[in-house]
Amino acid sequence: MNVARIGVLPGDLANQIAAGEVVERPASVVKELVENAIDAGARRIGVVVELGGKKLIHVDDDGEGMVAEDVRLAVERHATSKIRRADDLAGIATLGFRGEALPAIASVSHFLLRSRARGTASGAEIRVNAGAIASVAEVGMPEGTSVEVADLFYNLPARRKFLKSDAAESAQISRIVTQIALCYPEIGFTLTSAGRTVLECPPVGALRDRLYQLYGDRTDLIEVRRDTGEVTLMGFVAALAEQGPLGEPGGGPTRGPQNVFVNRRVVRDRTISHAIIDAYSVASIKERSPEVHLFLSMPYTAVDVNVHPTKAEVRFRDQSYVHEVIRRTLGDALGRGPAPEWQLEGPRTGAPAAVTLPLPTGYAATYPSRWTTDAAASTPPSDLRTVVPQDAPSPLRPLAPGTEASVPAIRPMIALGQFRDTFIIAVDAEGIAIIDQHVAHERVLFERIVQRLTAGRLESQRLLEPMLVELSPGARQGLAAHAAELERLGFELEEFGGGAVRVASYPTLLGREDCEAAIRALAEDLEGLDRGAPVEEALRRIAATMACHAAVKANYPLTAEKMAHILAELRQTAYSTICPHGRPVMLRLTRREVEKNFQRI
Ligand SMILES: Nc1ncnc2c1ncn2[C@@H]1O[C@H](COP(=O)(O)OP(=O)(O)O)[C@@H](O)[C@H]1O
């Protein structure tokens, strides 16, 4: 048919469509309204919600307010006071700029906006129901703005059905208010949910004070700061828990919220998340969400905020620079120098990766400082020499030439035996160590896998008779999505049909008997991995899971040779104090502590 079929959508329908992007849930409404209040220069912002924001969201502020004419315009599509021309997009200094939040929200709710501009005698209010203006009137009110959004999505039952429980929606709201409040310490925030005060933060002078108001006294967070001239980074990040004295668990960094701000805007950014993972990855592989609160500032022109309707994503002009600043700053703060780079392109010539890794200086406080290399280090304490079986791969054997210098200075230890078939008890001249055999071996294998990956791919073993492993659809998808990475690690897998995966080859490192359990664990692990996660992250996870499955188990008797072997390998591992999953490898009782307890000093 030769009839024109294209029509321009009526405004309220266009608004509802926009609402689909901007207003996903009550928390998105709260975010937009609070951001508007901040843009209006508010010193105090109050948020009240009922039934997780489904029944009511009320945000009021003491900002500059609007004159009556602007109150009418504010609910029009593409109406904004924040930018005027295309050039302005290059350097946006306000949180809003799209002019679509208010009309979008008003198109899917019972909406009431009241505002009185500073220095004027009275205010104006506008009521909008599902996008249709119901009334406009003059009102008496204090200076500032108040917006009430009732019955969100009442006209879109399908959307309303997708909302979670009141409790879950409330939790999202507190999260976003907490995040925004963290970044604006000079503004006072209150949040009341179902009549209960959830958050109350009077204005304070510094980020540190606001952090305290929101998260309490956090001595476990380290302050970071760097100013490169182009980018300023400051923040508070989870320390790597060091192993405490005997009996106190150590381990990976504190899990917790990851609050990231760019030019005082809450953002979700892959580059930044990746840099954070990178900085922590040396100590911990699985622990993917160490608590961080990071505040980045850079010229407005160095970052494009016009990427996504919710403005939660940004694009950096120089992405790799931002990545590097974060990676290094966190790496330095964690006291280990930057994490080693994963070399994924082609084989590396020269020394193997583990040897060229930078020294984990952060551990200096615990291990290497007590195990410093000196002349005595290469000689075992003489009274213990006899314990080592003569034919065992001795931990005392000199290292291959060329490796000595770059291996961390850890004194050789001698295994005395096992405790409960799970821990190796070892000694050296400087103390006694209890080593978790599984965790230690896992660490060692992980390093070895990474080293080999750096050089190319892992050796694999072909099965004479392919093995079938039945898996859930999600698990199969997890494997299929990372087939290439799995292959680099030595797995040859294919869909078999009937809910099974056919295994043709597996990594030699893994025993045939560990293979099935490892594949199941990998599938589960990869299923949980973010879709766009970087390849290194997938590889790292696969390596960690493989190491875990190939490592000796707890409750498993070890021969003296095997113990000596694990200790020797551990000694050559640059990052030997924490396993790839973030668990501590060993507890150490120093000579001093022993002597003190026996009152010998
Ligand atoms: N709390 C407020 N105080 C003062 N002015 C406001 C407030 N909320 C909205 N406005 C005005 O309404 C306009 C439209 O708001 P909005 O739809 O969120 O678009 P944007 O924030 O992208 O400009 C803003 O540009 C601003 O001028």
Ligand SMILES: [Mg+2]
């Ligand atoms: Mg706005």
